[in-house]
Amino acid sequence: MLKNFLTYFFALLVSSIFAQDPNDHHISLKPKDSLCLKECFLSAHWEAHTRTFFMSTINEGALKDDYALASGAGIGVLTKPIYGFQVGVSGFFIYNMISSDIDKLDPITKTQNRYELGLFDVENTTNKNDLDRLEELYLKYNFSKSAITIGKININTPFLNPQDGRMRPTIEEGVWLNINESKKFGLSGGWIWEVSPRSTVHWFKLGDSFGINPSGVNIDGTKSEYHDNVSSSGIAIMNIYYKPNKNLKFNLWNGMVDNVMNTAMIEINTNQSINEKTQLYQGVMYIHQDAINHGGNSEQRKTYINENAQSNVISAQIGIKNKKSNLSLNYTHITGDGRYLMPREWGKEPFYTFLPRERNEGLGNVHAATIKASTKLFNDNFKTGLGYGYYQLPDVKNYRLNKYGLPSYHQINYDASYNFTNFLKGMELKILLAYKLKQGETYNNSKYIYNKVDMLNCNFILDFKI
Numbered sequence: 001m002l003k004n005f006l007t008y009f010f011a012l013l014v015s016s017i018f019a020q021d022p023n024d025h026h027i028s029l030k031p032k033d034s035l036c037l038k039e040c041f042l043s044a045h046w047e048a049h050t051r052t053f054f055m056s057t058i059n060e061g062a063l064k065d066d067y068a069l070a071s072g073a074g075i076g077v078l079t080k081p082i083y084g085f086q087v088g089v090s091g092f093f094i095y096n097m098i099s100s101d102i103d104k105l106d107p108i109t110k111t112q113n114r115y116e117l118g119l120f121d122v123e124n125t126t127n128k129n130d131l132d133r134l135e136e137l138y139l140k141y142n143f144s145k146s147a148i149t150i151g152k153i154n155i156n157t158p159f160l161n162p163q164d165g166r167m168r169p170t171i172e173e174g175v176w177l178n179i180n181e182s183k184k185f186g187l188s189g190g191w192i193w194e195v196s197p198r199s200t201v202h203w204f205k206l207g208d209s210f211g212i213n214p215s216g217v218n219i220d221g222t223k224s225e226y227h228d229n230v231s232s233s234g235i236a237i238m239n240i241y242y243k244p245n246k247n248l249k250f251n252l253w254n255g256m257v258d259n260v261m262n263t264a265m266i267e268i269n270t271n272q273s274i275n276e277k278t279q280l281y282q283g284v285m286y287i288h289q290d291a292i293n294h295g296g297n298s299e300q301r302k303t304y305i306n307e308n309a310q311s312n313v314i315s316a317q318i319g320i321k322n323k324k325s326n327l328s329l330n331y332t333h334i335t336g337d338g339r340y341l342m343p344r345e346w347g348k349e350p351f352y353t354f355l356p357r358e359r360n361e362g363l364g365n366v367h368a369a370t371i372k373a374s375t376k377l378f379n380d381n382f383k384t385g386l387g388y389g390y391y392q393l394p395d396v397k398n399y400r401l402n403k404y405g406l407p408s409y410h411q412i413n414y415d416a417s418y419n420f421t422n423f424l425k426g427m428e429l430k431i432l433l434a435y436k437l438k439q440g441e442t443y444n445n446s447k448y449i450y451n452k453v454d455m456l457n458c459n460f461i462l463d464f465k466i
Contacts, residue, residue, distance in 0.1 A: 044079045049092075052462045053167055057115050060454040063446060064106040068099035068116035070167050072131070081142055090136035094167050096120055096128035106450050112214070114451040115357070118166045118199040122213060133201045135171050150175045152203075155192075157237055158265055158287075159255035161347035163198045164356040165432070165461065170198045170347055174234070189238035197345035206257075207232035210296070210304055213344045216362055216403035218301055224403075226304045230296035232258045247271050260296040261305050261341070263289045265350070278322045283352060287313040289340060304341070311338040311364060317352040325375040328352075336365035339403055355387050355413050357434035357457050362403030367392040384416040393440060396448045407440030409453045426466050432459040 056067035076090030102116045103125035112125075121127045138151030152173045156162060162169030174192035196203045197212055204212070211227025218224050236256045243249045251267040264287070271281040288310070295305035312335040319328030330352035334340050339362055340349070348354060349361050353368040360366050374385035389411045394401040412435045420427040438453035449455075 040080045040082045044077045046075070046077050048075045048466045049073065050464045051167060053119055053165075054458075054460045055116050055119060056458045057113075057451060058456045058458075059451065060449055063108060063450045064104075064113075066100045066102050066113050066116045068102055068119050069097040070119040071095055071097050072167055074135075076136065084142045086140045086142065088136050088138050088140065089134075091132065091134045092168055093133075094120065094131035096131075099128075109447040109450045111447055111450055114214075115457055120167075120199070121201050122199045123202065131201055133168065133171075133196060135168070135196070145181055146177075146179045148175070148177045152194075152196075155190075155237075157239065157255070157347075158253050158350035159235065159237060159263060159342060159346060160192060160195070163347045165430075165459070166198050168198060170345070171196045173203065184243050186241045187239070189236070191234055191236050193234040195346065200345075206234050207296075209345045210343050211345075214404070217399050217405070219306060219339075219400040221397075221399040222301060225302045226296060229299075229302040230260065230304050232260050232296060234258055257292070259293050261289060261291050263287060263342070274320070278320060280318075280320050282316075282318050284316045285314070285350065285352075287311075287315075287340070287350075289313075289338075304343075306338075309338045311335070311340045313340050313351070315351045315353065323376075324380075325373070327373045328371070330368075330370045330372065332360070332366065332368040334360065334364050334366040336401065339364045339401060341403075353389060353391075355389050355411050355434070356415075356432060357413070358391075358406075358409075358411060358436065360391065360393075363393055363406070364401035365394050365398075381419045381421060382416070383418075385414070387411075387413040387415075390439070395441060396443070405448050406452055407438055407442050407448055409439050410437040411435070412437075426464055428463045428465075430459070430461040430463070432461075433457070434459075 050073040052071040054069045058065050072092055072094035074090065074092035078088040079086050099116065102113045105112055117125055121131055136152050136154060138149050138153050140147055140149040152171060153176055154162060154169060154171055155176060160170065160172055172192045173194035174190050176190035177188060179187040193206055194203050195206055195209045197209060200212060207230045208228065210230040215224040215227055235258065238254045240252045241249060247270055249269045253265040255263045265285060267283065267285040269281070269283045271279050273279055291305045291307055291309045294307050295303040295309065297303040300306055313332065315332040317328050317330040319326060332351045332353040342349060342361055344359065344361060349359055351360065353370045355370060360368060368389060368391045370387060370389035372385065372387040374383065376383050391409055391411065393406060393408045396402055396405045396407050414433045415431060417428060417430040434457045436453050436455055438449065442448040
């Protein structure tokens, strides 16, 4: 009913659809209220976006290499407020311009492509043209400095977020509240009942979204069977932050997935001025996770998280930064109590040690350490960064603590971006190179190597926004 109402309301005036940056929240403007419905739409905020993305993965020896070139575009709108109400709508289409046989299994390991497929539709690997998605479609009510939004929205939380780059982000459907009346205190949260994961074109009830991506193994080593077998009506998310002064901030998060699990997180961030231009900053987070009921299904071979399972994570960072440069040291430990779990369809983990192109979700007894450095040049139009991480993981055959059979590894990332000016203003070129080197035992079995370690992933992205 909600979808029909919003579709009807918007179709009175527009029939276009829009694209938004995968790393942004939904558009949030606060112009003065318009008392004229016609003026409300004629002076609405319109945005268009095109994205072209080339990705290539080079694997060890005879293991399958792949490449793909994707291109797409979209358009969207957010109306001016009328009595505090706004309507937003967005969407996107994608084409597979050229690619290797990314839909075919690696002939040695008999496993599927992991990276390039994510540019398109992982549900239909042969689909090259019919890749369009309605993304945002929401009604927003603004009051004072706060707002409540209902419909298809883009949120960014430790549990659901747009994720690191592919063509399009993860989008959610639900109701979301932001209260920002005080500079020191804020509250946000809501109930999410549907999701359209990154690398898909359809919308799924929350319980049906588990396992769209590869689901790994159960704690006894048998193949996970939770896809289409998890019973859950949605996730309730709550965030409270308190900022007593400009140098200290407390963040509390809780995500309760109905009938599956509860994840609580506390994060503390501080900073101190070294001089007029330089700051020292620190952060620490603690995450505790518990299964609820049977973890999604009373048959444990079909459940997402085993009954009575729990996990604990601590992540910390220290860094120094100024307006041009940023350098940080980061550490994460997932204890041996159990796997830290969060559906990969919903987003990336919030750990400080995260580097794009790999995750530590689905693991326990992890020690991870990273160093990250970045700088800005040429009037801040050029940004470049380097990251190195060492990830000590459980043995690939320790199924209780290693869901996806990922060996310990080193990772080196280089990224750069350039924002063009003058005639090409609005265009941005991005580069990401990620190299992963095997450290752990793989028992001469290439399935623990293919698209996991001893590989180079290359990304070249061209965005244009107006």
